[in-house]
Amino acid sequence: xxxxxxxxxxxxxxxxxxxxxxxxxxxxxxxxxxxxxxxxxxxxxxxxxxxxxxxxxxxxxxxxxxxxxxxxxxxxxxxxxxxxxxxxxxxxxxxxxxxxxxxxxxxxxxxxxxxxxxxxxxxxxxxxxxxxxxxxxxxxxxxxxxxxxxxxxxxxxxxxxxxxxxxxxxxxxxxxxxxxxxxxxxxxxxxxxxxxxxxxxxxxxxxxxxxxxxxxxxxxxxxxxxxxxxxxxxxxxxxxxxxxxxxxxxxxxxxxxxxxxxxxxxxxxxxxxxxxxxxxxxxxxxxxxxxxxxxxxxxxxxxxxxxxx
Amino acid sequence: xxxxxxxxxxxxxxxxxxxxxxxxxxxxxxxxxxxxxxxxxxxxxxxxxxxxxxxxxxxxxxxxxxxxxxxxxxxxxxxxxxxxxxxxxxxxxxxxxxxxxxxxxxxxxxxxxxxxxxxxxxxxxxxxxxxxxxxxxxxxxxxxxxxxxxxxxxxxxxxxxxxxxxxxxxxxxxxxxxxxxxxxxxxxxxxxxxxxxxxxxxxxxxxxxxxxxxxxxxxxxxxxxxxxxxxxxxxxxxxxxxxxxxxxxxxxxxxxxxxxxxxxxxxxxxxxxxxxxxxxxxxxxxxxxxxxxxxxxxxxxxxxxxxxxxxxxxxxxxxxxxx
Numbered sequence: 235x236x237x238x239x240x241x242x243x244x245x246x247x248x249x250x251x252x253x254x255x256x257x258x259x260x261x262x263x264x265x266x267x268x269x270x271x272x273x274x275x276x277x278x279x280x281x282x283x284x285x286x287x288x289x290x291x292x293x294x295x296x297x298x299x300x301x302x303x304x305x306x307x308x309x310x311x312x313x314x315x316x317x318x319x320x321x322x323x324x325x326x327x328x329x330x331x332x333x334x335x336x337x338x339x340x341x342x343x344x345x346x347x348x349x350x351x352x353x354x355x356x357x358x359x360x361x362x363x364x365x366x367x368x369x370x371x372x373x374x375x376x377x378x379x380x381x382x383x384x385x386x387x388x389x390x391x392x393x394x395x396x397x398x399x400x401x402x403x404x405x406x407x408x409x410x411x412x413x414x415x416x417x418x419x420x421x422x423x424x425x426x427x428x429x430x431x432x433x434x435x436x437x438x439x440x441x442x443x444x445x446x447x448x449x450x451x452x453x454x455x456x457x458x459x460x461x462x463x464x465x466x467x468x469x470x471x472x473x474x475x476x477x478x479x480x481x482x483x484x485x486x487x488x489x490x491x492x493x494x495x496x497x498x499x500x501x502x503x504x505x506x507x508x509x510x511x512x513x514x515x516x517x518x519x520x521x522x523x524x525x526x527x528x529x530x531x532x533x534x535x536x537x538x539x540x541x542x543x
Numbered sequence: 544x545x546x547x548x549x550x551x552x553x554x555x556x557x558x559x560x561x562x563x564x565x566x567x568x569x570x571x572x573x574x575x576x577x578x579x580x581x582x583x584x585x586x587x588x589x590x591x592x593x594x595x596x597x598x599x600x601x602x603x604x605x606x607x608x609x610x611x612x613x614x615x616x617x618x619x620x621x622x623x624x625x626x627x628x629x630x631x632x633x634x635x636x637x638x639x640x641x642x643x644x645x646x647x648x649x650x651x652x653x654x655x656x657x658x659x660x661x662x663x664x665x666x667x668x669x670x671x672x673x674x675x676x677x678x679x680x681x682x683x684x685x686x687x688x689x690x691x692x693x694x695x696x697x698x699x700x701x702x703x704x705x706x707x708x709x710x711x712x713x714x715x716x717x718x719x720x721x722x723x724x725x726x727x728x729x730x731x732x733x734x735x736x737x738x739x740x741x742x743x744x745x746x747x748x749x750x751x752x753x754x755x756x757x758x759x760x761x762x763x764x765x766x767x768x769x770x771x772x773x774x775x776x777x778x779x780x781x782x783x784x785x786x787x788x789x790x791x792x793x794x795x796x797x798x799x800x801x802x803x804x805x806x807x808x809x810x811x812x813x814x815x816x817x818x819x820x821x822x823x824x825x826x827x828x829x830x831x832x833x834x835x836x837x838x839x840x841x842x843x844x845x846x847x848x849x850x851x852x853x854x855x856x857x858x859x860x861x862x863x864x865x866x
Contacts, residue, residue: 259723261723261724261725262722262723262724262729263722263723263724263726263729263730265729266719266722266729266730266784266785267722269784269785270719270722270764270785273758273759273764273785274759274762274764277758277759531597532596532597533596533597533598534558534559534594534595534596534598534760534761535761536558536761537558537559537598538559538560
């Protein structure tokens, strides 16, 4: 019947299953996901009057997948991947990012953000712009600054490159607020923001992202040895399943407990989601005039006249 | 009887760019004509795009707008269904689908059901139509025209069939969602639509013609998958998901007669039974029952006309028997 999508092409093959754990309810049709995302990237750029994109390539799976899909959408020659290690970043991160660049044949650029971060927090006992009062900052503050310096670099590079910043955040981290506001979450548009981490892995396997990247433990790489799962205290498959049933399928607490999720886990994840609501929305504006942006002035982002000339 | 060639125009309109969409409709109409089509169906809001929000008022046209009449003028010897934002004399905005035939606007259907839930927000920007009529067409059959969500309400297909429609035409801007791998076609929305269209065709023993747009507005992608279902419920044609294109399919209009002779479901319909029960249900839902002890149901609306309403409800012979 349906010419293009009659089969079950979306099912992960055995190879993909060996690379990672995929809860069955999260399995998606990867061919359709790929099609929709690639069209989305193309449309977002075209409607804004751009032909090129730029993204921060960390060496992790999220940005690797977005790089693959963006290259497919607009051609590798129109994609600039910026590698932005800090001096304590794992060398493996840069190696894996280079692997993606080589495989895609896209443009790339390396910007060491160490002087930017150290210039603010100081280094080796020398105070930076932040002053000497509180030393070199907590891991949280340092991590946030690194994410925001990377954002600054991407937005600066986007001007020279003449392309939009493509977002690389997934649905899991967005829902639990494991992002830095105006840092890694800053972008012109986000192609994978509605894919859970498990689904990112599934699509990554389908588009041939290198196995080493799919297999390694996800990490924000803000300090040595950091991994997402150790920091959050959940495994991604478990967290993804919980979020899926809680949010997409609207299950109540009682129903979630009956499904086998533990009470403290449900409580904790609900709190993470609620306390990070602000990160997923544009800042509110006090309603004063007759028509207020976001309230009763509601236009599509992309409309006649909105594209760059 | 000569087969009828139907052209399904699975296009991706540009959001809010009316002139460009008009030009594209003209081109595609000419292409469909060249391909020998007798009926050309364009998707919901093909002239304007879907996710308009406050742009709706800026792209609205009255049904006698010269731009619309200009497009209609290009349907000599053709039937075409074209959808646009219609501005009424009182400045209400409707999502409308017009039937153009032989150069004229023959009929306009205004979308009856405006989804305002989930990702939809139609009722904020549009008024709901309140007429459901079939239209005689130059094709020799009566057409029943509906727009997207109209088909998610059972009464629409049934009413159109009882009013004589032999071909139900649904024009849509259906957003694709739910990619769960358990679905037969990999897209939950497509599975739901396919199920209901086959069911409608079978139960009304009519052709069902579905034209769904493709492309993207903002974050939403439209999945296409336009179809023609025969009066036996069998799919005669299924367009690919997401691909823009003009697809033609030939149908034997005589299939309606054959199906209805063999399976006289419409002959056996009992609209009078429906009407009687509907009057009772309506009285209950709107709080117009004679029984003062009973409260309107949760879905009931407050009204200020209980006396007149009660007489009407009693005349309908329903409410007294309700437990």
